[in-house]
Amino acid sequence: MDDKNYEDFISTVSHELRTPLTSIRGFSQTMLASWDKLDDDSKKKFLKIIEEQSNRLINLVENMLSVTKLQTAKNNIILKEVPVKPALQTVVSIIKNQYRSNNFDIQMHDNSCAVLADKDKFQQILTNIIENAAKYSDDNSDITIKTRFSPDNNIIISVANTGIGIDEKDYEKIFTKFSRIDNPLTRKVQGSGLGLYITKNLAEKMDGKITVNSKNHLTVFEITMPSADIEKQARSVCSR
Ligand SMILES: Nc1ncnc2c1ncn2[C@@H]1O[C@H](COP(=O)(O)OP(=O)(O)O)[C@@H](O)[C@H]1O
Ligand SMILES: [Mg+2]
Known part of the structure; x- marks a missing residue:
């Protein structure tokens, strides 16, 4: 990182940290100063905000740790055969708890398909994409997760949601550090x-990729990962 990027990074991080901290301090000060005047509902509302903002800080710190780990992660990646269906079920059952108004639908092309990946990192990828689908979707809408096999021996997991969508001009931007699309x-x-x-x-560290396509309010993210199908891999090597 050069000086300019480093300065940008520090100023973005400071801003990201300051916003929730200011809100936590403000609401605790208000509660301490006006405890006797506040009714129970207000107290509960303020504590809820403090809790939300603390969660936001924890997520931010965890994400920043992930970013710094990326620089060295190649060594920490352990590629194994990871069955896709149980991984999807685990991730969806956790996200479902937080986003109760969405309906999650998993459609497997092959119940026993497996990718060649680091299990934790594969689940981290699924979590981020499926959580975004829930976060940026219309209330009560369906989130459809489908798998398919690509001709070049990859497994493609598509995650589709209806919602505000993403402009084509922002397709690249959303994959860069700290970038969010400004909309209501x-x-x-x-x-x-x-x-x-x-x-x-x-x-990318696991020889996979992520692509996005968003049209007419339907947003589809596709996760492409190498298939762990040993037999097919062997055959593709033989026929080269
Ligand atoms: N399924 C989606 N539908 C619409 N916009 C999305 C979707 N997924 C991601 N985005 C946009 O991409 C931005 C970057 O996503 P991400 O890197 O996960 O950051 P975050 O979710 O923390 O804002 C989001 O802020 C949002 O504007
Ligand atoms: Mg996100």
Whole structure:
């Protein structure tokens, strides 16, 4: 990182940290100063905000740790055969708890398909993409997760949601550090803009990739990962 990038990084991080901290301090000060005047509902509302903003700080710090780890992650990646269906089920069951109004639908082309990946990092990729689909979708809408096999021996996992969508001009931008698209919805839901940057880098380290396509309110992210099908891999080597 050169000086200019480093300065930008520090100023972005400071801003990202200051916003939730200012809000936590403000609401705690208000509660301490006016405890006797506040009714229970207000107290509860303020504590809820303090909790949300603390979660936001924890997410931010975890994401920043992931970013710094990316620089050295090649060595920490352990490629194994990871069955896709159980990984999707685990991730979806966690996200479902937080986004109760969405309906999650998993459609497997092959129940036993597996990718060649680091299990934790593969789940981190799925979590980021599926969580975004829930976060940036219309309330009560369907999130459809489908798998398919590509001719070049990869497994493609597509995650589709209806919602505000992404302009084609922003397709590249969303994968860069701290980038969020300015629209009323993004302003309403919190995030650090690090998720897709981390996701893309992790996928590429495992010889995979992430692509996006958004048209007529339907947004589809596709995760492409090498298939762990040993037999097919062997055959493709033989026929080269
Ligand atoms: N499924 C989606 N639909 C619409 N916009 C999306 C979707 N996924 C990501 N985005 C946009 O891309 C931005 C970057 O995503 P991400 O890196 O995960 O950061 P964060 O979710 O923390 O804002 C989001 O802020 C949002 O504007
Ligand atoms: Mg995100």
